[in-house]
Amino acid sequence: MSTWGGPVDVTLTGGRVVTPDGVLEQGWVAVRDGLIAAVGEGAAPDGPTTDVNGGWLVPGFVDIHCHGGGGEAFTSADPARVIKAANAHRRHGTTTLIASLVSRPVPELADQVKALTELVRDGVVAGIHLEGPFLSAARCGAHDPAILRPPERGAIDTLLDAGGGAVRMITIAPELEHGVDAVRHLVDNDVLAAIGHTDATEAQIRPAVEAGATVATHLFNGMRPLHHREPGPIGALLDDERVTVELICDLVHLHPTAVRLAARHAGVRRTVLVTDAIAAAGVGDGVYDVGGLEVRVVDGVPTLAGGASLAGSTLTMDAAFRNAVASCGLTIEEAVHATATRPAHLLGLAGRTGELRAGLAADLVVLDTELKPREVMSRGAWVKD
Structure with a gap:
């Protein structure tokens, strides 16, 4: 993990602090030994201080669906390349990240998983998400x-x-075949069962949710479309209170109205913004390999070579946050829930990160008035540019 100088003991003052109970307009956050020691408003406690000059103080972002960044993919067996990918997103405020892997033959995928396990133990990534190979060919993207x-x-x-x-x-x-049984098996093994890249009808979705599926992988994308006579997976997943919905808020995968409609219906308890980013995130246009397929990125939009199918994104979570507020009508507090609080709860990390409150890791982002990251802190240490 790339940080600068190790954990610092400091109180960040002069900011608008987004807490679980609301916004502190003249707030402060005291950081000690890598943890948030206290959060308050008004006079700051004794000790060294840093004035954030009216910026927003929000929790570090938690991305549960990301394939890479900085020119590298999480499929690499080289730890240095995986760390580079994670750091590319950390500089944009993502202090907790799940490494997503695309469909490959099971033996090859198992090798990729093994290569990542040490980095999970080291805290470079918080876990692994397998997006495939158990997907519908009709909606494979x-x-x-x-x-x-x-x-x-x-x-x-x-x-x-x-x-x-x-x-x-x-x-x-x-x-x-075996789909619903697989959901039960994952739940029995304390693994989140997500539904995605599916051509299922609503009637086929319901048993999977009853079996314990709790996540909709990038809702709308890679799914049978919503129809007024056959709601399909979109209608079934969005309307079920047990399911958290991922939304790729790059304004390419989803129109702002679709984001707004989904977020309003699901509410803060069930809405999560994700990047679905590939290696091109933070790098730029070019030709990339995604799961053995050639992907071309033009004007920041990745598509399969020779086709129009979207192939992930070049999104970072700070941009997803800004888009949600500026283009989709979410409030700052709702955007914080969708980029930090809810995904942390989903991963079972609510006692460690995802909110600005005493006792949690000092994972936070200082945003300027345009909601662009000014500084990022991970576990109490400032992250390099």
Whole structure:
């Protein structure tokens, strides 16, 4: 993890602090030994202080769906390249990150999982998300359809065993053979079961949710469209209070109205913004490899070479935050919930990060008045530019 000089003991003053109970207009956050020691308003406690000059103080972002950044993908077996990808997002305020892997043959995917487990233990990434290969060929997007397969228990166990507890979420199309049984098996193993890249009808989605599926992988994208006579996965997942919905808020995958409608219906308890970023995030246009497929990025938009299918994004969470507020009508507090508080709860990290309150890790972002990151702190240490 790239930080500058190790943890600092300082009180950040002069900012608008977004807390679980609301915004402190003249707030302060005291950081001691890598933790938030106290949060308050008015006169700051004794000790060294740093004035954030009217900026917003928000929790560090938590991204539960990200494939890479900084020119690197999480599929790499080289720890230095994975760290580079994580750092590219950390500089944009993402202090907690799940490494997402795309569809590959199970043995190859198991090797990728094994390569990431040490970095999960070291805290570079907070876990692993497998987006495939248990997906619908009809809605595969930027996944190689030749690799896709039903979620048999043996294949799932191979991947879970490879991670030794590091795999936190697996996306499944529940209409596939063994789909609902696979959801139950994941839940029994304390792994989040997500529904995505699915051509299921609403009637096929309901049993998977009853079996314990609790996440909609990038709602709207990679799914049978919403229809007034067949709501499909979008209607079923958005309307079920047990399901948290991911939204890619780059204003390319989703129109602002779609983001607003989904976020208003799901509410702060069920809305999570994600990047679905590929290696191109933070780098720029060019040609990239995503799961063995050639992807071209033009004007910041990745698509499969020779086609129009979107292939992830070049989004960072600070941009998702700004888009949500400036273009989609979310309040600052709602955006904080969607980029930090709710995803931390979903991952079982609510007692460690995701909010600005005493006792949690000092993971925070100082945003300027245009909601652009001015400084990022991870576990009490300032992050390098």
